[in-house]
Amino acid sequence: MDAPQLKTSLPGPRAKALIERDGAVVSPSYTRSYPFVMARGAGVAVEDVDGNVFLDCAAGIAVNSTGHSHPDVVAAIVDQAGKFLHMSGTDFYYEPQVRLAEEMNAIAPWQGQKRSFFSNSGTEAIEAAIKLARYQTKRYGIIGFLGSFHGRTLGSLSVTSSKAIQRRGFGPPLGGVYHAPFPDPYRGPAGQSEEECVARSLDFLEDQILVHLVSPDEVAAVVVEPIQGEGGYVVPPVSFFQRLREITSRHGILLVIDEVQSGMGRTGKMFGIEHFGVEPDVVAVAKGIASGLPLGVTTARAEVMAWPPGAHANTFGGNPLSCAAALATIKLLKESLMANAAEVGEHLMEGLRGLRGKHALIGDVRGKGLMIGVELVRDRLTKERAAKERDRLVDECFNRGLLVLGAGRNTLRLCPPLVLTKEQADTAVRIIDESLAAMRPS
Numbered sequence: 001m002d003a004p005q006l007k008t009s010l011p012g013p014r015a016k017a018l019i020e021r022d023g024a025v026v027s028p029s030y031t032r033s034y035p036f037v038m039a040r041g042a043g044v045a046v047e048d049v050d051g052n053v054f055l056d057c058a059a060g061i062a063v064n065s066t067g068h069s070h071p072d073v074v075a076a077i078v079d080q081a082g083k084f085l086h087m088s089g090t091d092f093y094y095e096p097q098v099r100l101a102e103e104m105n106a107i108a109p110w111q112g113q114k115r116s117f118f119s120n121s122g123t124e125a126i127e128a129a130i131k132l133a134r135y136q137t138k139r140y141g142i143i144g145f146l147g148s149f150h151g152r153t154l155g156s157l158s159v160t161s162s163k164a165i166q167r168r169g170f171g172p173p174l175g176g177v178y179h180a181p182f183p184d185p186y187r188g189p190a191g192q193s194e195e196e197c198v199a200r201s202l203d204f205l206e207d208q209i210l211v212h213l214v215s216p217d218e219v220a221a222v223v224v225e226p227i228q229g230e231g232g233y234v235v236p237p238v239s240f241f242q243r244l245r246e247i248t249s250r251h252g253i254l255l256v257i258d259e260v261q262s263g264m265g266r267t268g269k270m271f272g273i274e275h276f277g278v279e280p281d282v283v284a285v286a287k288g289i290a291s292g293l294p295l296g297v298t299t300a301r302a303e304v305m306a307w308p309p310g311a312h313a314n315t316f317g318g319n320p321l322s323c324a325a326a327l328a329t330i331k332l333l334k335e336s337l338m339a340n341a342a343e344v345g346e347h348l349m350e351g352l353r354g355l356r357g358k359h360a361l362i363g364d365v366r367g368k369g370l371m372i373g374v375e376l377v378r379d380r381l382t383k384e385r386a387a388k389e390r391d392r393l394v395d396e397c398f399n400r401g402l403l404v405l406g407a408g409r410n411t412l413r414l415c416p417p418l419v420l421t422k423e424q425a426d427t428a429v430r431i432i433d434e435s436l437a438a439m440r441p442s
């Protein structure tokens with residue numbers, strides 16, 4: 001399928017009808033920003049129910065890592081489906097789960113033996129990490145970062161601090177959770193050095209949280225994304241993680257890295273944290289690991305994941321179809337897609353940076369691999385957030401056949417399938433360029 005190809009006005013008649021039915025019966029808590037109704041997909045192209053074809057730079061919120069319905073992934077799922085669909089790894093054994101744990105043991109970003117716990121989603125992968133950290137350290141405190149997103153079940157929601165609406169009405173949150181500012185190299189006083197940027201975050205953690213709020217010997221874990229995702233695709237300085245690792249090691253605090261969005265090859269390395277040269281104690285992955293099937297994995301140092309039978313488990317986690325899809329996904333990532341994400345990501349970022357000269361709204365272009373954010377501002381000096389303009393840009397792109405999403409208050413995010421080609425990246429840049437041009441006051 002060549003993308004984009006628009007045949008009707010948007011939404012088309014079939015899309016309109018389905019959205020109306022959805023509005024009557026589906027929870028209104030979902031945040032649909034434009035009326036895309038999926039019919040089928042292949043690679044980076046997705047077709048809606050009216051036959052319009054879009055270029056997909058959203059990938060079901062950074063999930064379809066190998067592209068839509070990659071034949072190798074589909075074949076692995078079909079093969080497994082013909083054998084058995086479910087048995088529950090909690091009570092029984094099956095090879096796909098063991099093989100995936102062995103694979104995680106091989107790829108998780110630290111030396112030494114690992115163990116993996118299986119669930120169905122990102123939030124569950126984080127819940128498992130929080131429970132494990134508390135269990136293992138016999139401490140209660142958890143430190144997270146402002147602007148972070150870790151999921152919406154009550155434990156992970158207590159660490160999430162992305163948007164107040166996500167917490168509003170659900171309090172009180174879990175006790176013993178504290179938040180430090182996340183280092184944002186773009187925001188902060190003009191001319192700040194990398195060191196100052198990191199200090200604004202970690203001095204607060206060390207000199208305020210660990211002095212006034214909680215004793216370090218009562219902190220179980222620091223939970224942090226390598227690159228803030230929902231918070232606006234914010235890439236911290238390398239020295240942030242180096243100092244954070246030093247602080248956590250000094251106090252016996254576990255470093256839990258949330259790789260749900262940044263993991264599985266998206267940044268051009270298997271795990272986002274590999275860009276920062278530190279070794280964590282626990283990683284949580286989901287989203288891209290199984291190319292679209294539900295799967296969460298929490299992988300920890302073997303000596304950390306030492307809890308007795310019955311301490312934590314679930315019915316569906318590590319479903320055999322999801323494990324088969326994950327094994328096929330990891331193979332493709334290793335063979336070519338991780339390298340493609342690095343190469344095409346660089347190309348896409350260059351293209352987007354090239355638009356800065358033409359469009360004053362673009363304040364910053366940043367990211368790693370195919371995890372790219374374009375922050376919009378009303379004024380490059382004051383950096384006033386262009387939130388409404390960002391929403392409009394997302395709509396303008398949709399109307400031209402490009403699916404993108406927002407992140408944070410005023411950032412456009414591009415998180416396409418990792419099979420994106422340079423030509424498709426150029427198409428995305430062209431559509432963003434045209435969309436921004438259409439938004440200029442005439």
Ligand SMILES: Cc1ncc(COP(=O)(O)O)c(C=O)c1O
Nearest residue numbers: 121122123149150151229260261
């Ligand atoms: C970094 C991060 N952690 C956790 C989650 C939660 O994942 P899920 O929606 O699968 O529960 C998300 C979802 O966007 C995420 O981006």
